[in-house]
């Protein structure tokens with residue numbers, strides 16, 4: 083069983099790494115990638131595997147119930163790995179409704195299709211929902227999020243993800259739908275859209291543009307290399323316990339300002355610039371509304387129960403990431419035109 087796998091949001095950042103890993107790992111399983119190709123979706127992310135025999139791309143919206151139902155019927159879907167989402171906190175502050183629609187309505191649309199098509203034969207089926215540590219709220223200077231930390235989302239994005247988590251659990255308790263949820267910390271790596279901190283800074287350093295650090299740069303995030311997240315997702319697909327939640331994290335906390343300085347130093351070396359030159363671009367700007375102070379994940383459950391661990395340390399991961407963006411100039415140039423320019427202006431210049 084678990085032969086026909088529907089991955090949603092597979093043309094996005096994390097989704098493309100998951101699709102690639104699954105297509106390569108399971109030549110005898112069929113991988114169906116359903117993605118609406120919003121501004122964040124990009125088929126260039128999957129160019130290397132697009133012609134593989136076990137891979138099919140479907141352009142479409144997870145909120146389209148008729149389409150989702152037809153995919154379950156046509157392809158005998160027995161597994162859903164659900165990543166499709168509106169994922170950027172700043173955009174959720176500008177326009178919450180897209181987040182409510184995709185993250186909540188879209189998730190319920192998928193849950194309903196799974197419930198309908200799997201009916202009473204739940205054996206060998208899996209609805210795996212990918213979520214975020216942001217559902218737990220904001221930490222002070224100490225402490226960690228565990229799987230039992232009460233939910234306390236504080237942005238429209240995290241509230242929409244928390245709602246979707248609650249609905250997935252509700253379908254488990256009410257209908258016995260076989261679900262797993264994982265909540266992960268901040269990912270970084272190749273193919274991340276340059277609205278997020280690390281690729282935005284890489285792009286701006288490269289182009290000698292101001293580096294907009296929100297507030298005083300004292301907010302803390304726990305960074306995980308994206309391929310380590312994809313490996314954790316594969317492990318949970320294979321060995322996760324139905325009905326359970328697993329936290330995934332980098333155990334790698336950085337204050338934003340320290341991280342941006344580290345990137346500046348690394349890029350000065352890579353670009354043969356005098357030491358200290360990129361740091362001069364750092365500009366402190368108006369803080370994000372409701373900016374969560376600190377996220378930090380306790381991931382001992384997935385480590386102790388399933389043997390997962392991070393394989394890429396931050397030094398290696400940042401270098402791999404910077405090298406990738408510098409070597410893939412065309413990818414970067416393609417995504418920073420059009421929609422990105424108007425978003426950038428709204429977020430950083432007009433406010």
Ligand code: NAD
Nearest residue numbers: 091093094095096118119120122123143144166167169269
């Ligand atoms: P992303 O924004 O890079 O990609 C999202 C993808 O979903 C895009 O390809 C987009 O086209 C697609 N999509 C959006 N709306 C859709 C819809 N209505 N129908 C079909 N497809 C749609 O996001 P990401 O950073 O790769 O995050 C993927 C998932 O992981 C999200 O659920 C996010 O909440 C979660 N997550 C992200 C991080 C992180 O650091 N990026 C950390 C933890 C959890």
Ligand code: DAU
Nearest residue numbers: 169170171214215216267268277278279294295296301338
């Ligand atoms: O924790 C997991 C979450 O991580 C995911 O669920 C989200 O999808 C993902 O976007 C990410 O959310 P963050 O808000 O933490 O990531 P972002 O890269 O937007 O910001 C990281 C930190 O950097 C945050 O404290 C805000 C700050 N920041 C961000 C940007 C884009 C800046 O100081 N300047 C910026 O220009």
